[in-house]
Amino acid sequence: MKITSLSFPVAILAGLSLLAAAPSPARAGGLTAAELSLADAVLNQFNVVTFGNDNAANETEGRVAVGGNFTGSGHNICFNGCTGDTTNAALGATYGALDVWGNVSGGATLIAGDADIQGSNASGSNLSLQHAGGVNIVGQNAGQISNPTFINTAAATAGVTQNASAGTIKTGLAASTVFPFAATMPFQAALTDLSTSLATLATTSGAVAVGPYVQNGPTAFTATQASGNFGGGETYGFITTTMNDLATYQNFAGVNTNGLDAVIVVVTGNSATPLPNLNTFTGDASVIWDFVDTTTLNFAGGWAGQILAPGATISNPSGDLTGAVIGESLDQGGEVHNLALPLGDLSGIPTTTADVPEPSALALLATGALALTRLRRQREEKRG
Numbered sequence: 313m314k315i316t317s318l319s320f321p322v323a324i325l326a327g328l329s330l331l332a333a334a335p336s337p338a339r340a341g342g343l344t345a346a347e348l349s350l351a352d353a354v355l356n357q358f359n360v361v362t363f364g365n366d367n368a369a370n371e372t373e374g375r376v377a378v379g380g381n382f383t384g385s386g387h388n389i390c391f392n393g394c395t396g397d398t399t400n401a402a403l404g405a406t407y408g409a410l411d412v413w414g415n416v417s418g419g420a421t422l423i424a425g426d427a428d429i430q431g432s433n434a435s436g437s438n439l440s441l442q443h444a445g446g447v448n449i450v451g452q453n454a455g456q457i458s459n460p461t462f463i464n465t466a467a468a469t470a471g472v473t474q475n476a477s478a479g480t481i482k483t484g485l486a487a488s489t490v491f492p493f494a495a496t497m498p499f500q501a502a503l504t505d506l507s508t509s510l511a512t513l514a515t516t517s518g519a520v521a522v523g524p525y526v527q528n529g530p531t532a533f534t535a536t537q538a539s540g541n542f543g544g545g546e547t548y549g550f551i552t553t554t555m556n557d558l559a560t561y562q563n564f565a566g567v568n569t570n571g572l573d574a575v576i577v578v579v580t581g582n583s584a585t586p587l588p589n590l591n592t593f594t595g596d597a598s599v600i601w602d603f604v605d606t607t608t609l610n611f612a613g614g615w616a617g618q619i620l621a622p623g624a625t626i627s628n629p630s631g632d633l634t635g636a637v638i639g640e641s642l643d644q645g646g647e648v649h650n651l652a653l654p655l656g657d658l659s660g661i662p663t664t665t666a667d668v669p670e671p672s673a674l675a676l677l678a679t680g681a682l683a684l685t686r687l688r689r690q691r692e693e694k695r696g
Contacts, residue, residue, distance in 0.1 A: 342664035343509035347502035353402040354499050355618055355636050355653040359393060363500045364641040374650035375407065379497035381414035390424040393650030397425050405493055413497055430491045450487045464490050503638055504622040511604040514578045519550035525560040532565040535575040546660025549575040555583035555606060564588045566616055567599045574598045574657050582608050589613025595634040595651045618653055
């Protein structure tokens, strides 16, 4: 084979030309810094977040955000768990005590803060504002709004109101000013990426694997400090288990955090058996239960710790949940108590902003490198 002085440049330039024509690099999967900041703020500021519907038959101590429809039963929201509305730079807006992207039915009593509703308030539903709270509602108020300090609506009328202050009702407003949030809940991607990233991190950070309950064995999980350097000197522990194994525990006492900044328990799979009653209800804000791929999550009794289950339909027929509840939907029978994660406790979790080449581009680079190696060998053989 004749090798000209242009053979090497031509081969490499051809490879580079193909690379340039290849699709743009794909963004590396993982949690971005902006998503981590947003997820951290949500866990600090909200008590219940559902991407779909929330059927609440009992009180919730903290703020509630519902991506679908909210069905209440007149129970309290923000009962001993929050004061007024919340503004955080990562959230990008000021949120009320009850924020609903769909419709409201059944009503609720807001002990503090405002109600923000993109849809309507159904017939028979009473929204009761107790302490200097108002209502922003885009759709119709077909029910009743009681004791509001203001009502802002895009509808032509405010509907039936009780004890509304004179001059505080504004109708026919632009929908974007009444409900100034994104058209769909803006938390879902960040919380989902947090869940998957924590599960991935557990596989590389020396997670403690926990199996099924053993008779007369320990009834609590004990965390150990994870390997690796985390941002800001934060210390984390990772524990892994399955839904089937977790459901076997008797007299379950939760997690011993050993003083770590946060402990993440990654739980995989589904189980037909409801999770056991947790014997301690005091909880620990630094414990995050990451039900990373669970689609059905039922609690036989009480539970404590932050519940991060972005793909799950969650139900607690009678027991109280102490901590944030984040899921696809919630069928709430017992109470939900507020247990805010200290803002910034997740700041040490690694994030990514890197881009990686598409597999096709990587293959082209490999082809170019292989051509270079062959050309060098052929030159050496000819010289020899």
